[in-house]
Amino acid sequence: MKWYIFKRLLWAGVATMVVLTITFVLMYLTPDTRIMELEFQAAQSGTDPEQARQAAETARGMDQAFHIQYIDFMQNMLSFNWGWSDSRSEPVIDALASAIPYSMMYGVPAVIISTIIGIVIGLYSAVNQYTRGDYVATFVAFFGISIPNFWFAIILLVIFGTWLGWVDLLFDTQASKIDGEWALRAIVSWENVKQLILPMFVLMTASVASMMRYTRAEALEYVESDFIKTAKAKGVSERTIVAKHIFRPASIPIATILVGDILGIVFVGSYLIEVVFGIPGLGYLSFDAIMSQDTALVFGTVFVPVFVAIIGNLAQDIAYVILDPRIKYGDR
Amino acid sequence: MSKQPSQTIGTDESTRSSNSLLSVSDLCTYFQTDEGVVKAVDGVSFDVQSGETVAIVGESGSGKTVTSESITRLFKSPPGFIPEGSIEFDGEEVNDMTVEELRTLRGGRVSHIFQNPQGALNPVYTIGWQLREAIELHQEVTKKEANEKAIELLTQVGIPEASARLGDYPHQLSGGMKQRVMIAIALACEPDLLIADEPTTALDVTIQAQILKLLKSLQEERDMAILFITHDLGVVAEVADRVVVMYAGKVMERGPVMEIFETPSHPYTRALLECLPSKGNLGGIPGSLPSPIDPPDGCRFASRCVFAQDECLEGPQPPAYEAGTADHVVSCIHYEPGGNPDIVLKSDATVSALDVDQMGVGGENR
């Protein structure tokens, strides 16, 4: 088991390096729009665009040899020195640090709540397969999986913001803070919670739906299994059968989707949702960076979900070994 | 033997004592499916007395498992349901029991072991946990007592160093060991009736013998009745006191084991015995089971029966006629009062004499 975990860790490291390398190559190969901008400006003001470009490249270390740039880049990345955000005039890391709490503020509760709801509905659906409740749940799940969440967010804003006037169209960034500082009291204040309800709801539609579908499929593997019959024959109650005999074995693959798919859904979902609701979280930051062609910040904001995905994958594989007694990776 | 007093009854109460441990009458268990209603069990009657072993035999798909699972309503429901029939356990009607009462019955007074020990234990719990669960469900015990009881049970079913094995997961045990654990779980609450659904089919021959021996000795110790389901007539001869022969959801013949083997009376039973490897007919009975959704009129066995006559193709399945003793009944028109059972009994005609072409019809055009 230790050996397996070690190997897995090593692989995560390799994956990280590969991702960073690909990124570097992409960056190296694509023309830098800011330099093109400088060249253009130089040409407009009558100076030599070529000179301006060289000056800019020297300033950014881009006149160095490929491998030196590469090593520099890797070192910077691994030491969390992710460059300078031109549009925000602060280090990328700082920009990320100020944005992430906004995303977590509604993302974390949304993940927790949707996991619980998704699992409960999924188990219900599996145990009551082909009943009306199951059909309704399945249909709603299809709805949740299919609805484009950025559009759903817009619809809700139109209904609850424009028509009913229950929520503000503009997000109040200070509602979660007291005197500009994050404060738990402010985060859970009604004023703040109120503006988070819709984003959380939209975010949860997709994740509840996938969680539910997946739980149902996994639980169905066991609902008809022989050991459930054994449990029934022992006289175990229906509820205990679901909780102990079906959910426990199904929880192993479910844990997998939790870190894999749900995390992905939440990251993508929150990205678009933040743009619609104007929540200054990671997604909005990234969107802003794209709009203002702030490449360093774009990369920074994309790295966060990528690294979370790599770590999530790692965690999921390790969780598998720990949770499933059947898997024994040679402990040599 | 030619003319005996017979009963023409569906429920044939008179042949059965009312103080049986288990008394199944006219049981029907159907399944609602997309293709139609599957009549897996379609009017089955038999009794089990305390302490005795009754074997249900019949080829695959004849409804043995569904019958046995109907006793404590273990089959999946929906789609399964019992449209009619009665199951009395120790004088109480199981069909009228509440879910709560049923749960006390299951694992308490009636236990099950299943065909495939591989999947019958929950893979993510230790066998100790699964044994304790069974014990704690029906008995007021502390955790320590439950543990001791679990070790005692494992020892009884012949698992060496029982205390060390409590922490094992099912995948760490062999098939035979798993079946022993299953038996231990089934015995946890000293049941009055043990339902064993092909407990040895999935095991290899030497282990089979051991498990059978174990079951027999446990039965003697505890004076427990066993309902033994199998399609292996060799096993029947070894363990059973009485035999129920099932075909296509119906009982074809029922009687004491000696009579069934010595004077097999129903054409189906005779065909089954003919197909024992020792008799040399290895091909089996030509043809196959009729459709369980839309069973043909008349005798279910008619399409494969050498003695079939026109009247076999009409009306319901022939009722249970007595053959010889009151305890031995046969569902075949030749045993009708006034009929001539010798047509069957004295005949040399066996499956080997069957015209395969003619007989194959029933099996093929479906």
Place this chain on the structure above:
Amino acid sequence: MSVDTDPTTQSANVRKDADSVTFEDVNWDEIDGTARGFTRTRIAWYAIMGTYLLALLNDLFNRFAEGAYQRTVAFITDTSRYQVETPGFIPGAGPAEYPLVGEIGGVTWLWSLTLLVGVFYVAIPLYQNQRMTAYYWREFKKNKAAVISLIYLAIIFAIGLTVPRFMDPPEVEPVLAYQPPVWGSVRETVPIQCVGPVSGGECHGSWAHPFGTTHQGKDILISIVYGMEISMQVGLIGMFLTILIATTVGLTAAYFGGYVDEILFRYVDIQITFPTFFLYLLVVYLVGGSLFVMIIIFGVLGWGGIARIVRSEALQRREEEYIMAAKNAGAGGLWTMRRHLLPNVSNSVITAATLVIPGLILAEAALAFLGLGDPRLPSWGETIADGRSDLDRAWWISTIPGVFLFMTILAFNFLGDALRDALDPRQGGGE
């Protein structure tokens, strides 16, 4: 000692029968005709593919012979359809002009290839093997939602494929901005000039613009119709490329095993770890988001999961005897893969690939919504984004195209689910 007579019960018989008519058994022979010589279908296929290739080469040659850079841009951004002059377009040989269709851009080339493959590998085999088609149809018909989905998608597909051929793309017309949809109304002050009737200070919609117009005065109905083709292009071309790459990689890995397998699937491991949407986002950001580029990116980066399915299915079958026999008979690697491995994995691939489509359509819409797409293309995501800043004034701009987007994704999801049940009984039931 067993008295089992015939374990093959009725239902097993039925299933066996059904198994013997599967997609794969029937159509492959007819299409490539290896076993039966040249069939008419096969000749037609080669003729059409030959013409296609010649035309494509001609186009590429004309474009790249002179003024390569701009022409590449024109190819990639497919300017022809929207008559947008690329600034600084160098006169010269220019892209080839074809009879009837005129100039053809990159997306159109891919689109026509996809449609041709669809006709020859799906439509014709379904038509030629009526027994098989009838069987699948019976299975499929059980799922009402899927049947409705199929009808809906067929309509969207047909409209998207035909109407843009003779209708001009939506035009910017600022005076016509903010017309409400025909059944709605809006304060008189919102549109500059109300096309429909005005009463009680409200501007009502008119049939001139049934779904209203955007802030630029673009007609939303026309945008939606154009968006139909774009979404179908994204979904179907994306699926085609995905299947192509996934089966190639999966089969290669399964057939050769060893290092080939190890390297290919180590790569797949990494690709799968990477959250696809952010990968698309990054590449589109760096390379630019013309429809052509997006579709290529979707095709090139999203095949990992299906390649895994192909590989594991093919591995299960690789050891099977007939492959061995084929190998012994001296069959080449490619031939073996094509004739034996591919047909056996096609059902699960079709199912998985159908479920890829909604993801791609959604991704394109999301990227367009974020402003990363080609602003000239009236894709649904683009139109939704157009109305985002006007939610309080003109709710219809964002909401109406979204309805189509939502329904299309829903329909593909239902369809994929039903196909899985119909084509792949092993995975069916539960899901």
